[in-house]
């Protein structure tokens with residue numbers, strides 16, 4: 249039962265009340281589910297995340313206050329706004345309800361228009377909150393990236409330029425040594441011993457190789473700094489015509505440490521089936537964040553498959569961990585779209601959670617590992633900011649393929 253206005257869980261021990269409330273909400277375009285007491289409501293919420301909860305207070309078993317306290321104490325439900333809907337109209341109870349974390353308190357009998365207006369306010373507030381979290385996450389990321397890039401860049405320049413001097417001084421000292429050798433062909437025993445001790449001919453050769461590998465390392469770090477800067481698009485205006493393949497390249501560069509092999513699996517093979525993509529009018533920093541979320545999820549799904557059980561590991565040995573990124577421009581319903589597919593051969597998404605993965609704070613990862621915001625933010629960026637679509641197909645145990653489609657010719661819209 250989908251509704252684009254939002255989903256509401258109504259909790260009340262009187263079936264007649266539930267019926268009336270459900271009817272009002274459904275007529276107003278909300279999807280409604282119900283529970284007849286607090287314990288059942290809490291149980292339902294383990295598998296379902298409504299946008300708002302309407303909660304009666306006087307109920308058998310745990311009352312509305314206690315239900316609200318438990319919901320607010322649980323990380324998975326604490327963010328869902330709770331409105332108390334009750335016959336208890338005295339101030340003491342109102343204050344108690346608000347202190348327990350309720351966002352509003354409506355007394356029965358209620359005015360239909362007022363109920364709907366208040367619900368709308370809180371659902372809109374929740375949407376605005378996600379928007380704020382997304383924006384602050386983006387700007388925090390941008391700032392952090394800029395700081396790191398700056399911090400690394402300066403010392404890196406010392407190393408990089410000094411390698412040239414080190415090579416030049418080495419050459420000059422060796423030349424001096426050769427002059428000594430030519431003009432004093434019979435050195436003392438002490439000099440002979442030391443020359444042998446340090447293996448002079450090896451040292452001369454190895455020193456240059458060592459400088460060369462330092463130079464390569466320094467160049468690689470410089471490349472990462474460039475990627476960090478362009479990943480956050482710090483140097484550029486927000487909305488512009490840009491090359492999505494560049495964004496994918498920067499994102500993959502930043503993820504290279506996660507793609508490497510680890511104790512559970514070999515390195516993830518990244519296959520790029522890139523087609524022709526025109527420049528797309530978009531916000532590249534935001535789209536990079538979408539690529540990052542999809543690729544991180546793909547890597548995590550692969551990691552989970554390979555570290556899960558011994559049986560899964562055995563099966564997994566047969567197949568190399570792989571992410572396929574394909575791009576193409578397609579015309580759908582007369583609209584010119586840039587399509588990007590990210591397919592992994594990880595654990596796949598169980599059907600039971602397929603309806604939830606785009607919900608904010610929905611995560612199957614352990615505490616501290618996932619915030620459950622990756623796909624919620626990706627969806628907002630793709631559908632709301634870029635007027636595109638994000639979809640996926642998944643097969644349990646086999647893998648998942650996400651597809652984003654961004655309209656190409658939006659230049660005149662923004």
Ligand SMILES: Nc1ncnc2c1ncn2[C@@H]1O[C@H](COP(=O)(O)OP(=O)(O)OP(=O)(O)O)[C@@H](O)[C@H]1O
Nearest residue numbers: 545546549596605611612618619620621622623648
């Ligand atoms: N490629 C995938 N393969 C399997 N499951 C996935 C994949 N992408 C997403 N999921 C499922 O969807 C859930 C939500 O994903 P989302 O990116 O929103 O949050 P997260 O990865 O758990 O945390 P965060 O991205 O905020 O660190 C994941 O916890 C996971 O269960």
Ligand SMILES: [Mg+2]
Nearest residue numbers: 541545622623
């Ligand atoms: Mg994620």
